[in-house]
């Protein structure tokens with residue numbers, strides 16, 4: 392059975408999805424392709440951004456080499472044209488697909504992310520979420536796409552092509568490891584969407600980039616995200632004490648890893 396998709400822009404700012412309502416919502420996710428997910432098995436056949444270190448990662452190093460690719464943003468592209476994010480399209484199921492993040496997504500980012508419930512469990516999603524925050528983000532996304540030759544931060548879209556979330560990788564070292572982060576617009580919570588999307592992202596990372604280790608850092612009380620990770624074959628490796636700092640408060644993080 393397929394639910395009607397809600398109008399994101401209208402509902403995002405006013406709907407408050409509680410865990411109880413989330414669990415009560417009807418699942419709409421179709422199974423992914425029947426091929427098994429490479430690497431560690433996902434419990435279910437199926438990432439601002441937790442982006443926990445927004446502050447630290449202004450000196451973002453996409454390759455993990457210590458090179459600050461943000462500085463590349465200040466350099467003209469070789470052909471004198473502004474850098475652009477190459478288009479991509481990856482289906483997840485009948486309701487959801489992944490594409491590159493576009494400049495035209497700015498209004499949706501502002502509408503969906505200006506919500507304390509969205510930023511509560513992330514350190515990289517500022518609240519309020521401003522145009523400047525989107526500018527910084529699109530700069531990071533563009534620079535990373537240029538470095539890797541393809542987008543590594545993706546828009547999650549519904550069947551109508553509307554932006555409903557984001558997922559991506561940081562510190563990607565092809566052939567080895569990366570850190571995943573993600574968010575989903577509140578009206579879509581509790582339908583199994585992110586479990587499917589994370590599984591798809593792990594599949595891409597395993598098959599195309601040969602990653603053997605994908606990590607995620609989660610606020611200890613982000614139970615929905617913990618559940619998503621565990622359903623996708625991630626295991627808890629550590630509690631990182633006082634790892635997150637937000638609005639002057641420190642919180643513990645759980646380090647999750649999916650190793651194949």
Ligand SMILES: CC(C)(COP(=O)(O)OP(=O)(O)OC[C@H]1O[C@@H](n2cnc3c(N)ncnc32)[C@H](O)[C@@H]1OP(=O)(O)O)[C@@H](O)C(=O)NCCC(=O)NCCS
Pocket residue numbers: 410413414440441442508509510512513572573574575576579580581582583584585586587607608609610613614615616618619
């Ligand atoms: C975390 C988030 C991505 C989850 O997306 P989602 O599409 O709702 O997740 P799913 O529906 O695939 O799975 C959620 C699971 O958590 C469970 N869950 C939800 N709230 C819960 C709670 N308070 N306690 C325990 N489990 C909970 C759901 O029941 C479901 O498990 P189930 O399939 O076994 O029933 C979404 O809530 C979000 O974007 N939050 C804000 C940003 C964020 O936290 N990003 C992640 C940072 S690490």
